[in-house]
Amino acid sequence: MLLTKEDIAKRIARELKDGYFVNLGIGIPTLVANYIPEGINVEIQSENGVLGMGPFPFEGEEDADLINAGKQTITTLPGAVFFDSAMSFGMIRGKHVDLTVLGAMEVAENGDIANWKIPGKMVKGMGGAMDLVASAENIIVAMMHVNKAGESKILKKCTLPLTGVGCVKKIVTELAVMEITPKGIKLLERAPGVSVDYIVSATEANLIIEGEIPEMQIN
């Protein structure tokens, strides 16, 4: 069974620990906020200058002065705080944010990540991605295992312009959970019903496979 984007988010939510400050990127990472486990208290940081981000507002309660880094209208939770952009990236560079979850176009065996630019296409910019990946101790990439053309996004070496070097710690896709180690990418878990052989065939990078690979726990 291939996992949905929601399933990927649910699996990543299991990585959250009580007391974590978390920065969630746009796309699948944003969904992680919907699956925070019971009894785990985390605060979500948005790099445009808010800590303690809450859910979207009810209709009619939107405030133009209250948005997230995806420019979406949001609310705040008790204990929330606003700050300027330099302080926000101070939190990120200073490693005060415990976990960063972001999407990627490519990840390499050595932890390199590419997620901001495709040569020949309109370049929108890196936003805060380069600051986040260069600084965070704990970076999880949430993405689909292969691109729309069916090609592996997990590579021996990135082909696209890099966002950061040697920074990714973990990858969660619809097929597998993988960890980037000094020796390469280690397969930790497989999606329910998906074989190790299938994951290997869908991955251009070499995978380190040691012993039995357990199925991912989603719920």
Place this chain on the structure above:
Amino acid sequence: MINKTVKSVQEALQGIEDGMTLILGGFGLCGIPENSIAELVRKGTKQLTCISNNAGVDDFGLGLLLQKKQIKKMISSYVGENAEFERQMLSGELEVELIPQGTLAERCRVAQAGIPAFYTPAGYGTEVAIGKETREFNGKMYVMEQAFKADFAIVKAWKGDTAGNLIFKGTARNFNPVMAGAGNITIAEVEELVEAGTLDPNQIHIPGIFVQRIFQGEKYEKRIEKRTVREKK
């Protein structure tokens, strides 16, 4: 008490000429100096270099200056919401420098604080670091980035007083506090301008020393770029 008040946006923007470099506050369309941008469009000042996190949308924010081809160069971290921007960039009419968001913020902050340069890990090993000095500290590599130099900084605050002190609201704060004082002259437009002594000094976010001109703006549209809501249960 030093009075920083100017009577109008026209007076506030005096001295902004063709070819100058401007730093402008805002994240997306949130906390942008709407009145000053409208006046720049009316004045028709051209060949501007604009340092701002984003470039607005087609018909609002800095997009209005792009429409009139008043911007020569944009220095931003993300410019994805603007079709006219894309057209001008791809045709080569518009010069674009994309830099990491935290680096953009810090290049403003150090300009404000009189620090010429700093080291950041952001962009090391990527094309952003090409041509820049790199250095190792405690086993990790960093890129040297320099303070911005700008003729004017234009910021937007929620409340301000005649001494130029500023208070921001919500995430409309964003880059504005670190841009105040990052240009040779800083212009602040505020939704509500009050007499000095009215604001509680404990609650002021940015001291008026960083602001040379302040005025109360009119008719803030405060457009929402992505309206997202949830259902009432």
